Amino acid sequence: MSQIYIPDESPILSEVLGAYDFPATLLGAVRYGQGHINDTFCLVCQPQEGDAIRFILQGLSTAAFPHPEELMENFIGITSYLRDKVIAAGGDPLRETLSLVKTRDGKDFYTDSNGKVWRLTPFIENTDCFQSATPELFEASARSFGRFQYMLQGYPAETLHETIVNFHNTEDRFAKFEAALAADKLDRAKDIADEIKFVMDRKADCSVALQALREGKLPLRVTHNDTKLNNILIDRDSHEGICVIDLDTTMPGLSINDFGDSIRFGANHSKEDEKDLSKVNFDIELYEVYARGFLEGAQGSLTPAELEYLPWGARLMTLECGIRFLTDYLDGDHYFRIHRPEHNLDRCRTQFKLVRDMEEQFDAMAAVIRKYAK
Numbered sequence: 001m002s003q004i005y006i007p008d009e010s011p012i013l014s015e016v017l018g019a020y021d022f023p024a025t026l027l028g029a030v031r032y033g034q035g036h037i038n039d040t041f042c043l044v045c046q047p048q049e050g051d052a053i054r055f056i057l058q059g060l061s062t063a064a065f066p067h068p069e070e071l072m073e074n075f076i077g078i079t080s081y082l083r084d085k086v087i088a089a090g091g092d093p094l095r096e097t098l099s100l101v102k103t104r105d106g107k108d109f110y111t112d113s114n115g116k117v118w119r120l121t122p123f124i125e126n127t128d129c130f131q132s133a134t135p136e137l138f139e140a141s142a143r144s145f146g147r148f149q150y151m152l153q154g155y156p157a158e159t160l161h162e163t164i165v166n167f168h169n170t171e172d173r174f175a176k177f178e179a180a181l182a183a184d185k186l187d188r189a190k191d192i193a194d195e196i197k198f199v200m201d202r203k204a205d206c207s208v209a210l211q212a213l214r215e216g217k218l219p220l221r222v223t224h225n226d227t228k229l230n231n232i233l234i235d236r237d238s239h240e241g242i243c244v245i246d247l248d249t250t251m252p253g254l255s256i257n258d259f260g261d262s263i264r265f266g267a268n269h270s271k272e273d274e275k276d277l278s279k280v281n282f283d284i285e286l287y288e289v290y291a292r293g294f295l296e297g298a299q300g301s302l303t304p305a306e307l308e309y310l311p312w313g314a315r316l317m318t319l320e321c322g323i324r325f326l327t328d329y330l331d332g333d334h335y336f337r338i339h340r341p342e343h344n345l346d347r348c349r350t351q352f353k354l355v356r357d358m359e360e361q362f363d364a365m366a367a368v369i370r371k372y373a374k
Contacts, residue, residue, distance in 0.1 A: 013041070016057065016118045019103045019110040024053055034131065034230070037061045038248070042123065054123035055101065059116050065248060068117035070161035072109050075119070075247055076100070078155065078222065085151045095124055095235075096243055124243055127233035136239070138266050138286060139293035141232045144241030145224065145262065146297025149255050152222040153301045157252040160222065164249060167225055168257045170206040170320050174199070177323050180330040188330055192345065195326055198352050202319060208312055209254055217305045223253030227262040255306050259294055260313030263287055264321060267314075268354060273346045280350045282357035287314070288368045295372045307373045311365035315358045322351030 013029055024047035032042035039059035046052050060068040075098075082097040093099065100108050101120040109119045130137055166172040177199060181189055189196060212218040224231070226249045235242040265272070267286040270279045291310070295302070302310075325348035328335045333344055340346075358365065 012112055012114065012116075015112055016059070016110055017043075019105075019118075020101060020120055021104055022055075023047070027052075029057065032056065033129075037064045043120075054125070056121045056123055057118060058121075059112075059118045060248070062116065065163055067161065067163070071163045071248055072117060072119065074160050074163065074250060076108055077160070078152070078247060078250055081155050082151055094122060095127075098243065098245060098247065124233055126236050127242055128236060129230050129233060129245075131230050133229045133266055135286065135289050137229060137234065139289045140234060140239065140241045141227075141229045141266075142262065142290040142293025143297035144232045144244055145227050145258055146294040147241075147299075148224060148244050148297075149221065149258070150297060150299045150301045155222045157220045157222045160251045162251050164251075167249065167251075168253055168317070168320065169210070170316055170323075171210055173320050173323050173327070174203060174206040177327045177330075180327045184330060185332055186330075192326070192329075195345070195348060195352065198355075199323055199326065202355075205316065205319060206323075209256060209309060209316055212305065212309060213254060218254055218256070218309060219303060219306070220252050221255050222250060223255060223258045225249040225251065225253055225257065225261070227258045228265060254313070255298075255302060256309045256313030257317055258313075259290075259310050260315070260317035262290055262294075263314035264318040264351070264354065266290060270350060272350060273343060274350050275346050277349060277353045280353040282354050282361065284361055284364055284368070287365060288371075291368050292372050295369075302373075307369055308366075310369050311358070311362055314365065315355060315362070318351050318354050318358065322348045322355065325351065 017026065017029065022043075022045050024045040027044045027046050029041045029043050031040070033040045038061050041057045043055040043057055044052050045055070060071065062068060065071050079098050079100070083093040083099065086093045086096045098121050101122065102108060103110050109117050111117050133141065181196065209218065213220065224244065224247070226246060231244065231246040232241040233243040233245055234240070267283050267290060268281060269283065270281070274280050295307075325336065325344045329342070329344035329348065336344055336347070338344055
């Protein structure tokens with residue numbers, strides 16, 4: 001491979017690469033992955049003998065993460081803690097958690113001449129990252145995210161920075177929706193009375209989990225906050241999740257939200273922007289698959305109240321996501337990228353359909369949790 005740089009970024013990439021000592025000749029840096037937030041490259045080094053050595057280089061988005069130093073403080077603390085846990089359990093810390101390659105001057109990350117923060121991590125070989133799930137992969141991801149909760153149960157969550165403030169604050173999301181509705185910048189509210197009523201009827205729901213946190217029923221934990229299948233590396237030999245990645249949104253939160261966000265996107269068979277709502281259905285069988293795996297991975301570390309509120313996590317994360325889509329639609333589609341005029345409205349409707357399905361099957365969802373709770 002020859003050196004492959006994005007032309008307009010070559011000087012900065014050269015500067016960043018020069019901040020590191022590589023174990024062999026660096027052959028190239030190429031764009032990698034399907035993420036839309038950070039700048040991610042795969043670096044390939046070729047020793048004189050043996051296989052190529054790969055690394056992942058990421059430049060953190062200041063638009064998404066205005067305080068990258070705080071994000072990296074979280075990253076360093078969490079991965080160091082996980083490393084110790086993996087070693088104590090007899091595992092392989094180079095495969096079971098992310099780690100950082102230090103710069104020439106011994107720092108954990110590099111800040112370029114434009115003020116952008118970059119980090120370098122070893123590439124975890126013999127793994128795959130999937131964008132869509134079979135039931136088996138869905139359950140494997142559940143075990144990984146449950147294990148993530150188990151391994152980090154002793155970490156002082158209150159010491160972590162909020163990398164995105166109020167990210168899963170459903171009360172704040174509702175307040176932003178009300179503000180967008182009141183402003184109605186594009187005169188769209190008159191045509192979406194049903195969607196507006198759906199949200200307004202569930203105002204009290206938006207406080208369920210947060211009130212339980214305030215009352216001390218639910219503990220504050222270290223949460224990933226983006227528990228999608230593609231944030232798990234799946235080992236090619238065991239077909240199990242080997243490492244949780246994309247830790248940038250890891251911060252203080254509620255375990256039920258991590259559980260719920262996985263259910264939101266994984267326990268149905270439709271596209272997120274499906275226009276035919278007859279195709280959008282909450283799948284209680286996939287919910288059971290995930291719940292079984294998540295609770296197995298958590299190994300009894302969740303409290304009785306957390307177990308009780310897990311179905312609420314699914315409802316609330318789905319409701320929150322729908323509210324965010326509807327808010328962006330009212331506000332002029334500035335946050336979520338759209339490909340048609342009512343794209344965010346279609347997205348919000350799919351989420352609200354899933355919420356209705358969950359409400360109708362809520363008792364069954366609770367029964368599933370009781371079935372597998374330890």
